[in-house]
Amino acid sequence: MESPILTIKNLHKRYGKVHAVNDVSLEIHKGNVYGILGPNGSGKSTTLGIVLNVVNKTSGEYNWFGGTMATHEALKKVGAIIERPNFYPYMTAQENLELVCKIKGINYSKVKEKLEIVGLIDRKDSKFKTFSLGMKQRLAIASALLNDPEILILDEPTNGLDPQGIHQIRDIIRLIASQGTTILLASHLLDEVEKVCSHVLVLRFGEILYNGKVDEMSNKSGYFELQSNDSQRLIEVLKNHTELESIKETEGKIIAYFKAQIDATELNKFLFEKGIILNHLVKRKLSLEEQFLELTNQ
Incomplete structure (x- = not known):
């Protein structure tokens, strides 16, 4: 069996008296879609922040790709959208993505391919500022996919979107997963996790309530x-x-x-x-x- 893409063991994060992440463990294997599910303030974003090296852990450990490489090297194989996408308003979708390619040393040919995946190819010459919130989010996903990551990490990918926007993002997540990319997404919507994820980790006040397959989660409620x-x-x-x-x-x-x-x-x-x-x-x-x-x- 191949080593997991991400292994988290007994992770803790404290902010003063607040125990934001309390003994969280998780293994992420290739080709699955994982949801970290919990209401706001349950420790989802903190957990993602720790494994992406933007938040310092208090204790515990995590490693990428079986611990074979340093975190900063491993993160080159990870695509992530953690906060609101940050693009230049007066540049077109294509120009914005080409800039990302330039910074990361990626071939420009990827731009068209990724715009196709997120359904924005017909808007490639539109300025970013003319995009709806849903389109901005889709462009952010395209951007995170430019380096063909082994895993895509999304924090509340449908937050603030209208029903149509939500539907489009979920379809894109399914499409990306069907092409073999592993996905880890944080969400407070059970519906979202049920529709797109194969596995789920349920957090409340930083603690795990459930960790396993989505279809085995008893849902009599x-x-x-x-x-x-x-x-x-x-x-x-x-x-x-x-x-x-x-x-x-x-x-x-x-x-x-x-x-x-x-x-x-x-x-x-x-x-x-x-x-x-x-x-x-x-x-x-x-x-x-x-x-x-x-x-x-x-």
């Missing part, structure tokens, strides 16, 4: 939004469901949480047999933020 013409009767009947965990009413909708996985068809049938006809039934998954609120409230 969902809820139903329901509406019928007789809310009181609906609530009474739901309370008789053996798997009901809790129920609440907000803005005319009934929100029902169940202990086990229940599908919408099953629930609809159960209610219909009790004489209740729904005019609204939606199954929703909890966002990670909500799951954490649930965890911390209990």
